[in-house]
Amino acid sequence: MLAEHLELSQTTVSLVLNNSPSAKSIPQETRDRVTEAAERLNYRPNYFARSLRQSRSMSVGVLAPDLSEGYFTRVMSGVVQELTAARYFYFTACHDWKRELIEKYPRMLVERAVDGFLLLNTPADHIDVPVPVVAISAHSAVTNVTNIVLDHHIAVEQALTHLVALGHRRIAFMRGPHAIPDSEFRWESIQQVAREINLKIDPTLVIRIDSAGWSMKDNYHPMAPEIGYKPMQGLLQKNRDFTAIFCFNDIAAIGAIRALKDAGLSVPGDVSVVGFDDIQSAAYSTPSLTTVRQPLLEMGRRGAQVLLERIANREGEYPAEIVMAPELVVRESTGPAPAKS
Amino acid sequence: MLAEHLELSQTTVSLVLNNSPSAKSIPQETRDRVTEAAERLNYRPNYFARSLRQSRSMSVGVLAPDLSEGYFTRVMSGVVQELTAARYFYFTACHDWKRELIEKYPRMLVERAVDGFLLLNTPADHIDVPVPVVAISAHSAVTNVTNIVLDHHIAVEQALTHLVALGHRRIAFMRGPHAIPDSEFRWESIQQVAREINLKIDPTLVIRIDSAGWSMKDNYHPMAPEIGYKPMQGLLQKNRDFTAIFCFNDIAAIGAIRALKDAGLSVPGDVSVVGFDDIQSAAYSTPSLTTVRQPLLEMGRRGAQVLLERIANREGEYPAEIVMAPELVVRESTGPAPAKS
DNA sequence: CAATCAAGGAAAATCGATATATTAAACGGG
DNA sequence: CCCGTTTAATATATCGATTTTCCTTGATTG
Numbered sequence: 001m002l003a004e005h006l007e008l009s010q011t012t013v014s015l016v017l018n019n020s021p022s023a024k025s026i027p028q029e030t031r032d033r034v035t036e037a038a039e040r041l042n043y044r045p046n047y048f049a050r051s052l053r054q055s056r057s058m059s060v061g062v063l064a065p066d067l068s069e070g071y072f073t074r075v076m077s078g079v080v081q082e083l084t085a086a087r088y089f090y091f092t093a094c095h096d097w098k099r100e101l102i103e104k105y106p107r108m109l110v111e112r113a114v115d116g117f118l119l120l121n122t123p124a125d126h127i128d129v130p131v132p133v134v135a136i137s138a139h140s141a142v143t144n145v146t147n148i149v150l151d152h153h154i155a156v157e158q159a160l161t162h163l164v165a166l167g168h169r170r171i172a173f174m175r176g177p178h179a180i181p182d183s184e185f186r187w188e189s190i191q192q193v194a195r196e197i198n199l200k201i202d203p204t205l206v207i208r209i210d211s212a213g214w215s216m217k218d219n220y221h222p223m224a225p226e227i228g229y230k231p232m233q234g235l236l237q238k239n240r241d242f243t244a245i246f247c248f249n250d251i252a253a254i255g256a257i258r259a260l261k262d263a264g265l266s267v268p269g270d271v272s273v274v275g276f277d278d279i280q281s282a283a284y285s286t287p288s289l290t291t292v293r294q295p296l297l298e299m300g301r302r303g304a305q306v307l308l309e310r311i312a313n314r315e316g317e318y319p320a321e322i323v324m325a326p327e328l329v330v331r332e333s334t335g336p337a338p339a340k341s
Numbered sequence: 342m343l344a345e346h347l348e349l350s351q352t353t354v355s356l357v358l359n360n361s362p363s364a365k366s367i368p369q370e371t372r373d374r375v376t377e378a379a380e381r382l383n384y385r386p387n388y389f390a391r392s393l394r395q396s397r398s399m400s401v402g403v404l405a406p407d408l409s410e411g412y413f414t415r416v417m418s419g420v421v422q423e424l425t426a427a428r429y430f431y432f433t434a435c436h437d438w439k440r441e442l443i444e445k446y447p448r449m450l451v452e453r454a455v456d457g458f459l460l461l462n463t464p465a466d467h468i469d470v471p472v473p474v475v476a477i478s479a480h481s482a483v484t485n486v487t488n489i490v491l492d493h494h495i496a497v498e499q500a501l502t503h504l505v506a507l508g509h510r511r512i513a514f515m516r517g518p519h520a521i522p523d524s525e526f527r528w529e530s531i532q533q534v535a536r537e538i539n540l541k542i543d544p545t546l547v548i549r550i551d552s553a554g555w556s557m558k559d560n561y562h563p564m565a566p567e568i569g570y571k572p573m574q575g576l577l578q579k580n581r582d583f584t585a586i587f588c589f590n591d592i593a594a595i596g597a598i599r600a601l602k603d604a605g606l607s608v609p610g611d612v613s614v615v616g617f618d619d620i621q622s623a624a625y626s627t628p629s630l631t632t633v634r635q636p637l638l639e640m641g642r643r644g645a646q647v648l649l650e651r652i653a654n655r656e657g658e659y660p661a662e663i664v665m666a667p668e669l670v671v672r673e674s675t676g677p678a679p680a681k682s
Numbered sequence: 683c684a685a686t687c688a689a690g691g692a693a694a695a696t697c698g699a700t701a702t703a704t705t706a707a708a709c710g711g712g
Numbered sequence: 713c714c715c716g717t718t719t720a721a722t723a724t725a726t727c728g729a730t731t732t733t734c735c736t737t738g739a740t741t742g
Binding site: 349350351352353356366367368371390392393394395396 | 688689690691692693694696697698699
């Protein structure tokens with residue numbers, strides 16, 4: 001430490017600069033001398049030394065599938081707001097859906113002594129770490145983990161009643177990739193809501209985004225509209241007897257719309273399309289997307305808040321699940337079902 | 342350290358585990374005992390203790406305007422490939438174009454002892470840190486900084502000769518926001534190339550993306566197509582005497598196309614649109630975008646490579662600038678200029 | 683045979699802070 | 713005038729590694 005080169009002992013300097021309670025016996029004059037010198041010499045306590053002693057790093061690990069457009073960036077905006085306010089930084093690690101990495105990165109980050117983990121869209125089941133974990137958009141019943149999830153039942157209800165109200169009965173579904181935790185969960189909700197509102201789901205109208213297309217490329221590209229384009233194209237070759245499709249996310253919906261157009265169908269004239277997420281480009285693509293908005297920013301904020309609370313109070317109670325409300329945003333991609341031909 | 346609780350001294354354990362050169366006098370049998378015990382007890386050296394001693398953190402700071410779709414995610418894909426291979430992690434900090442943050446974050450990260458900085462799309466002029474810096478898409482002549490830049494002259498040449506070859510003469514330009522380093526640089530190239538190919542630039546056809554629209558919102562949204570929609574709308578109200586527009590980036594181009602459609606103009610029938618970057622959605626929007634591809638992934642990789650080299654060899658020579666080549670991707674948004682009416 | 687050298691390992695210093703214990707002087711009350 | 717308390721600090725232990733220096737012991741060598 002440099003500050004005491006000029007006058008006092010390390011102890012005193014440390015007590016003063018940390019405004020420690022046991023420093024109340026130090027007279028104001030001395031305090032001023034210390035703070036002034038620290039200011040003048042631009043003193044910064046060594047991060048490693050401090051962290052070594054206090055055994056905390058003031059940083060958290062963020063584990064996500066990829067730096068995808070839409071989902072990641074929106075959630076992280078919220079996360080960053082909270083972390084920054086608490087003077088925390090974060091390491092990002094993208095596992096690219098490889099199980100090996102999903103298990104390896106947490107270990108590596110624990111070695112880096114992160115104080116907690118934030119999981120985005122990533123299953124928490126095989127993650128075992130000695131620090132608090134908050135999972136956003138996962139649905140895992142693991143101890144130690146707080147889940148921030150969307151109310152999928154309401155989300156699906158909003159989307160389907162909207163379509164049914166427009167006269168649609170033959171509705172296709174594009175399910176999410178197996179890897180994504182939300183996929184199964186949402187599909188369950190779809191089946192349940194369909195029963196409730198007496199809507200039949202035709203299995204030949206159910207297609208699925210291929211998780212492989214997600215990342216298996218030389219030049220690593222996260223989620224592109226392609227993921228929706230291909231399955232839609234496949235469906236159109238086999239069965240065109242539907243008037244609407246409910247897609248797993250907006251990116252896929254944009255790809256699906258493109259495929260519909262390439263097949264000579266108009267949106268929403270022939271087919272209505274509903275997306276999910278409400279990403280930025282949803283409002284600006286042509287046609288603009290009707291979609292179920294997830295409050296991603298708010299989910300990121302709540303997640304970070306809970307994580308920081310749990311870090312500050314390691315023994316306290318914490319919720320196992322926090323449920324957020326979706327909101328249907330109606331735009332141009334949905335319209336009345338065409339008259340039967 | 343736990344390992345020596347069982348047998349030897351810290352020194353020996355450390356030497357063996359780090360495979361230190363001065364450990365060649367240690368017999369194989371002892372080494373095996375140490376490594377076996379480390380394995381069995383799942384020993385992990387304390388990150389802080391090690392970093393404190395070696396004074397390096399094995400992490401770098403990434404400074405970017407925002408977690409924007411397109412630019413950030415693509416560049417970072419490349420960066421991450423290299424960092425991961427070198428067992429480095431990174432802190433991300435988004436300055437949101439606030440000068441105060443552009444100066445504060447580097448200081449904060451230096452306190453965190455990052456070993457180097459990667460600047461994305463961020464001016465390096467006011468950043469003064471005691472570690473190596475690599476700036477991607479900045480153009481700053483600051484010592485200590487290596488710049489990774491695109492060859493804008495070639496980029497502009499490709500775009501403009503393409504439009505001119507299609508018969509376009511009255512070409513509008515949408516310049517980038519002041520804040521972004523590339524903006525001015527590219528505009529210079531546009532003017533220069535225009536002179537070279539004898540193309541007149543009509544000042545009333547030059548519009549500009551408003552940097553304020555970038556981030557001045559309650560719910561922080563990075564770059565949305567809106568940034569291109571508004572200026573385009575403004576131009577259309579004043580002057581429709583043009584047959585093509587060259588936009589600063591793809592997101593803005595998508596917004597511009599939307600504005601053109603809303604004004605009853607067809608793309609590319611009435612107006613051809615050229616974007617910049619070649620982001621994922623460029624190929625999937627309607628119409629798909631003709632654009633100048635920046636090798637963003639490659640730029641990220643090169644940037645990270647240079648940074649890691651400079652960290653490993655702090656005294657070595659290093660290039661002040663590395664220039665990358667663009668590539669024009671022709672898609673649907675450009676076509677022959679309409680006949681004069 | 684004494685001096686030299688290498689092998690094998692350990693002791694101690696160090697990195698730069700924080701936490702705990704201790705000291706020395708001043709003060710005040712009985 | 714002695715004893716306990718407050719004031720104002722300091723000394724020392726500690727966090728957990730790496731780095732430097734040093735000490736045995738046995739073998740080699742001139």
